[in-house]
Amino acid sequence: MKILRNSDDDYVLFDLLKQGDEVAFGKIYNLYWAELYNAAYKRLPEKEKCQDIIQNIFTDLWNRKTELDLEKPLAYLHTAVRFQVLKHISRSPKNNFFAESFENELISPLQTDGKLLEREVAELIAFFIKALPEKRRKIFLMHYFDGLSTAQISIELNISQKTVQNQLTTATHALRFRLTHLFLVVSVVITAISK
Structure with a gap:
């Protein structure tokens, strides 16, 4: 059963x-x-991981409820999903240290407003997609978008x-x-600023 929503009611709920x-x-x-x-499953077809991602987003939402200033609650939550999925994709066994730092300091959208980082990641992905060979680009878009x-x-x-795989x-x-x-570039900048 689909729940009907009213955006005014959403604002009241978030308040x-x-x-x-x-x-x-x-x-x-x-x-x-x-x-x-x-939304998570479309980008990352791993049932349990997607469930974990959504649970983490709601946990962070509750834990940081008093700090939130949400103009568009639904957009905010979808941004959180995109960041969490990107974080999962960016993980590699060789880069556990980087992945952990990436998660703790940069990518958690509910720990910062994330707008600057979101724009940087979006631009990076747009350039990345544009630079892919045509066939690979089409496959990537069909799968992840x-x-x-x-x-x-x-x-x-x-x-x-x-071939697709x-x-x-x-x-x-x-x-x-x-x-x-x-992540490395941003962490260097953050380190330099915080000194």
Whole structure:
């Protein structure tokens, strides 16, 4: 059953949340959970990981409720999903130290307003996508932005599923490298500023 929402009601709920209203938090959770989960799953088709991501977002939302200043609550939560998914994609066993720092200091959208970092990441991804070879770009967009599975993409493009998987792996590794590089640059700047 789809829950109908009114944006004015959303603002009221988020105002009540800031005051520590547990009932309002429960309503926000029920209203947004499925939508946010679906948004995460389209970009990262791993059921348990997506469930963890959404639970973490709601945990952070509750823990930081008094600090939030949300003009657009739904956009804010979707931004949180995008950041958490990007954080997961950027992880690599070789970069555990960087991934942990990335999570703790930069990417957690509920720990900072994240607007500057969001813009930087969005620009990086836009340039990255534009620079991909045409076939790889199309596969990447179909998978991560349209939410199609590798099987669906292989049928639609009339290529083998293995080719789709190889193209996605290549693109994902390249994106992970660029996000890690962005993290390094931003962490150097933060370190320099905080001294």
